[in-house]
Each structure stands twice: as structure tokens, then as C-alpha cells.
Amino acid sequence: MQNLRIVSPKRDRRIQNGWEAFFPYYAGYPEVFVDELLSSADLRQSSVVLDPWNGSGTTTLAAARKGHRSIGYDINPVMIVIARARLLPKSEADSLEPILQQVLEGCEPQLEVPSNDPLNKWFHDETTAAIRALERSICERLVGRLTLNHSGVNLEYLSSIAAAFYVALFAVGRKLVSSFRSTNPTWIRVAKVDEDRVHVDGSNVRELFRDQIVAMTLELLHPSHNREIDFAAVELATVDSQNCNVEEEAIDLVVTSPPYCTRIDYTAATRVELAILKPLCSIDDRQLSRQMIGSTRVPVDEIEKKEEWGKTCLSFLDKVKAHPSKASSGYYLKTHLDYFEKMAASLKSIRQSLKIGGKAILVVQDSFYKDVHNDLPAILSEMAGPSNLHLKRREDFNVRRTMSGMNVSSKNYNRKPGAVEAVLCFEAV
Ligand SMILES: C[S@@+](CC[C@H](N)C(=O)[O-])C[C@H]1O[C@@H](n2cnc3c(N)ncnc32)[C@H](O)[C@@H]1O
Structure with a gap:
């Protein structure tokens, strides 16, 4: 573990340019962080790398570039599509515009929009119909029967090209809902009354879509985007981390950042x-x-805290329960119990997928619940022990801007600004 090169996992906003600008999703760490780990982890070419909380796919991208087989799981199908599109090789640049033509030609907006179309939450019927027609046309032209199998959808087989077209449509959707955004970057409001719904006519929606694909093509052709990826060696699937279905003891290295507890x-x-x-x-x-781990919904079943979660976790839960503020002993205690229960199950499942001697590198931030310190790095270090993941090394980095700090009510509490981002290095024993 001492040979591992650990650089700062802090994300640099300036890095989100070029091809990466098409993936403006909350990433756990920059690619260089994974690169350095992979280069110093003493891996063989046949080694397998896993990220059970793959998000926008930084780990799988970095591993694929180095020629390792990699597996990326996320419970959110959107993230699987995004991570797949991010792998699009330069050699596909030439095919994007001819496919765009076909998608646009096959795009027939319906006159009547079904009232239960979720796009209606933000868009006027004409705009919903235009977005939906593009989505249908992408699906009909680019999604094959392996993905659309009889028992549902299997995103494992979605091609990078199809994924890139969906990502272009995501960008159109995100652009059109910009007036529904708030200071919290993860929250998007919906229209309260009909008149608030965005009305952009169909030809403008298609124009925005075309612009995205053209910009993507240019970016792929840019000399700085000089890479070919063996993307067949990247397995991406919607899987719950509590039940990673990797063959037992198949994984050499896990590099990941678990969902935040904020x-x-x-x-x-x-x-x-x-x-x-x-x-x-x-x-x-x-x-x-x-x-989702970190869900804001109250779990259906009653959850009991467990000794094996470790003393730091149990003491934190006691403080949340005893906190005098509203809902601390109710809603907040329940959602924290839910978080830790899912996290303990996930650590167990990650351990099962690792080879003995395999490594798991987790990037974890501490935070506050009101004025109670949630020392998540310490909690996960203790929680992993009973699953036979032993902490061998820890490197701390200070971060100034945190997700929980963006919550306005957090300013009412007297607490240290910023956070510690810890890189926890476990070995499977
Ligand atoms: C901090 S992000 C990971 C960021 C990622 N490392 C990157 O660089 O883009 C956490 C991810 O965990 C996913 N997630 C939450 N609960 C999950 C669960 N039960 N199983 C699998 N993934 C889950 C979320 O959808 C989110 O994409």
C-alpha cells in the first residue's frame, strides 16, 4: 500500500472542458487521481478494476485507457448511459453526423402527448413531443434487441454511440430546464402551474440537439482527444452496490467514492x-x-443500529437522536440508519468481490449534521473491519467547498468550514 501514489482527489472545475464538458455531472475525483493509483498499484494487464458507485465513470474510463478490464456499477441507469458515452472512441467521430441525419429524419412528434409523460413536469406539450420524438428515434435506430430484451432493458449492451446520442438529448433537456435550477446544484424544481412550463418549438429543440452532436463530433476530432479505448473490456450495468454480482474474489482493485452522507x-x-x-x-x-444510498426518503422498514457498525458510527447516531432540533430523533435518525445499513451491506459485498490481498481505495468526505460531526472516514474505516477489509493507509486532503455547506440552514450552526476528504486504502484479508 505504501507504494500507491495518492494525489489529491479534489475536483478541479477547470478540468471540465473539451470532451469532459459534455459530462457536467458530479464526479467523485479527477481522472489523474485514478491514473496515478492504477500506475502504482502493481497491476498485471489481466487485472480487473471495479467501481461499485461508478457515477460518470471516471474509474472505468481511466482503467480502460490503461488496457485493464473494468467493471462499473451504478444503481442509476442515467449514470450507466453517461459512463458509456464517455468512452466513445475517436474513430466513431465520422459516423455521428450521418447517424444524426437518420435520427432527425425518423423523428415524428406525436400530436397528442400522453398526460403521464414525466417531461410534462417542465415542458409544454409541443416541447415534450419534440424531445420524446428524438428519444424514440434514437431508440429505434440505435438500440438493439440485446439491450431491449424480453425481460426488460439490459444497459450492459448499449453501444457508446447510442449512449452519446442520449447524452446529447440529456444536454438539451438540461439546457431547457435551466430556469428551474436553484442554488443547490443537485435540485431541479418542476413547474407549479401550466404557464410555467417551458415552450420551445419542435424545430428549435431539434436544432439544439443537432448543435450538441456537431459539437461532440468536433471535440472527438480535436487533436487533444487522442485516444482509443478497448471499450468492450468495460462492463457497465445497473447494479445495487449492496449486492455486487461480480464473481467472488475476481477483483484486484476497487477505486471508488461512495455516495455522500449529506x-x-x-x-x-x-x-x-x-x-x-x-x-x-x-x-x-x-x-x-x-x-439509493443517501436517500432522502424514510425507509419503509424499521432499522436497528448494529454493534458491528463500530463505535464512531453508534456514537454519531446517538447524538443525532438526542439532538434537540426538529425531526432529529425521527426523520433524520431514520435516514441516517438507512445510509449506514446500506453502506455496511455494500462494504461486505465489495469485500466478497475482491481477491485476498486485493485493494479497495475509497474517497470519503466528513460532514456535519447540524453541529454534530459526521466523521465518515472514521466510520467507514471501522465498519469495513468486520467484513475483512483492513485499513492499511489513509491520506487526508482539505476541501473548502462542500455539498453540505451549500445548504443555507447549515450556516446557522457554529462549525468548522470546509471538510476533510480522506483517501482510505483497504486490503482484503
Ligand atoms: C459520489 S458518486 C460517485 C462518483 C464517481 N466516482 C465519479 O467519479 O463520477 C456516488 C454514486 O453512487 C450511486 N449510488 C447510490 N446508491 C447506490 C447503490 N445502492 N448502488 C449503486 N450505486 C449507488 C449514485 O447514483 C452516484 O452516481
Whole structure:
């Protein structure tokens, strides 16, 4: 573990340019962080790398570039599409515009928009119809029967080209809902009354879409985008981290950043994208949001705290329960219990997928609940022990801007600004 090169996992906003600008999603760490780990981890070419909370796919991208087989799981289908599109090789640049032509030609907006189309939450009927027609046309032209199998959808087989077209449509959706954004970057409001719904006519929607694809093509052709990826070696699938279905002891290295414990609603952050994907994946938003680690929904079943979660976790939960502020002993205690229960199950599942001696590198931030310190790095270090993941090394980095700090009510509490971002290095024993 001492040989691992650990650089700062802090994200640099300036890095989100070029091809990466098409993926403006909350990433756990920059690519260089994974690169340095992979180069110093003593891997063989046949080694397998896993990210069970793959998000926009920084780990799988970095591993694929180095020629390792990699597996990226995320419970949110939107993130699987995004991570797949990010792998689009330069050699596909030439095919994007001819495919765009076909998609536009096959695009026939319906006259009547079904009242249950989730896009109606933001868009006037004409705009919904235009976005939906593009989505249908992409699906008909670019999604094959392996993805659309009889028992549902299997995003494992979605091609990078199809994923790139969906990502272009996500960008159109995000652009059109910009007036529904708030100071919280993960939250998008919906229209309260009909008149608030965005009305952009169909030809303008298609124009925006065309612009995205043209910009993507130019970016792929840019000399700085000089890479070929063996993307067949990247397996991406919608899987719950509590039950990683990797073959036992198959993984050499895990590099990941688990969901935060600061009530970030990862489903809300991708509401528009989920609405666009609805016909493809028939996603039940509520169900998905419940399954998320860090869910803001109260769990259906009563959850008891467990000794094996460790003393730091139990003491934190006691402080939340005893906190005098409203709902601390009710809603907040329940959602924290839910977080830790899912996290303990996930650590167990990650351990099962690792080879003995395999490494798991987790980037974890501490935070505050009101004025109570949530020392998540310490909590996960202790929690991993009973699953036979032993902490061998820890490097701390200070971060100034945090997700929980963006919550206005947080300013009412006297607490240290910023946070510690810890890189926890575990070994499977
Ligand atoms: C901090 S982000 C990971 C960021 C990622 N490392 C990157 O660089 O883009 C956490 C991810 O965990 C996912 N997630 C939440 N609950 C999950 C669960 N139960 N199983 C799998 N993924 C989950 C969220 O959808 C989110 O994409």
C-alpha cells in the first residue's frame, strides 16, 4: 500500500472542458487521481478494476485507457448511459453526423402527448413531443434487441454511440430546464402551474440537439482527444452496490467514492435525464430514490443500529437522536440508519468481490449534521473491519467547498468550514 501514489482527489472545475464538458455531472475525483493509483498499484494487464458507485465513470474510463478490464456499477441507469458515452472512441467521430441525419429524419412528434409523460413536469406539450420524438428515434435506430430484451432493458449492451446520442438529448433537456435550477446544484424544481412550463418549438429543440452532436463530433476530432479505448473490456450495468454480482474474489482493485452522507438526492440531480429515459428503462423514480444510498426518503422498514457498525458510527447516531432540533430523533435518525445499513451491506459485498490481498481505495468526505460531526472516514474505516477489509493507509486532503455547506440552514450552526476528504486504502484479508 505504501507504494500507491495518492494525489489529491479534489475536483478541479477547470478540468471540465473539451470532451469532459459534455459530462457536467458530479464526479467523485479527477481522472489523474485514478491514473496515478492504477500506475502504482502493481497491476498485471489481466487485472480487473471495479467501481461499485461508478457515477460518470471516471474509474472505468481511466482503467480502460490503461488496457485493464473494468467493471462499473451504478444503481442509476442515467449514470450507466453517461459512463458509456464517455468512452466513445475517436474513430466513431465520422459516423455521428450521418447517424444524426437518420435520427432527425425518423423523428415524428406525436400530436397528442400522453398526460403521464414525466417531461410534462417542465415542458409544454409541443416541447415534450419534440424531445420524446428524438428519444424514440434514437431508440429505434440505435438500440438493439440485446439491450431491449424480453425481460426488460439490459444497459450492459448499449453501444457508446447510442449512449452519446442520449447524452446529447440529456444536454438539451438540461439546457431547457435551466430556469428551474436553484442554488443547490443537485435540485431541479418542476413547474407549479401550466404557464410555467417551458415552450420551445419542435424545430428549435431539434436544432439544439443537432448543435450538441456537431459539437461532440468536433471535440472527438480535436487533436487533444487522442485516444482509443478497448471499450468492450468495460462492463457497465445497473447494479445495487449492496449486492455486487461480480464473481467472488475476481477483483484486484476497487477505486471508488461512495455516495455522500449529506442528503444529496442523487435521483433528483438526474430528474430530467430519468424522464427522458423513462420509456427505455421504465424507471420507477420513487423506488430508485429509495434504493439509493443517501436517500432522502424514510425507509419503509424499521432499522436497528448494529454493534458491528463500530463505535464512531453508534456514537454519531446517538447524538443525532438526542439532538434537540426538529425531526432529529425521527426523520433524520431514520435516514441516517438507512445510509449506514446500506453502506455496511455494500462494504461486505465489495469485500466478497475482491481477491485476498486485493485493494479497495475509497474517497470519503466528513460532514456535519447540524453541529454534530459526521466523521465518515472514521466510520467507514471501522465498519469495513468486520467484513475483512483492513485499513492499511489513509491520506487526508482539505476541501473548502462542500455539498453540505451549500445548504443555507447549515450556516446557522457554529462549525468548522470546509471538510476533510480522506483517501482510505483497504486490503482484503
Ligand atoms: C459520489 S458518486 C460517485 C462518483 C464517481 N466516482 C465519479 O467519479 O463520477 C456516488 C454514486 O453512487 C450511486 N449510488 C447510490 N446508491 C447506490 C447503490 N445502492 N448502488 C449503486 N450505486 C449507488 C449514485 O447514483 C452516484 O452516481
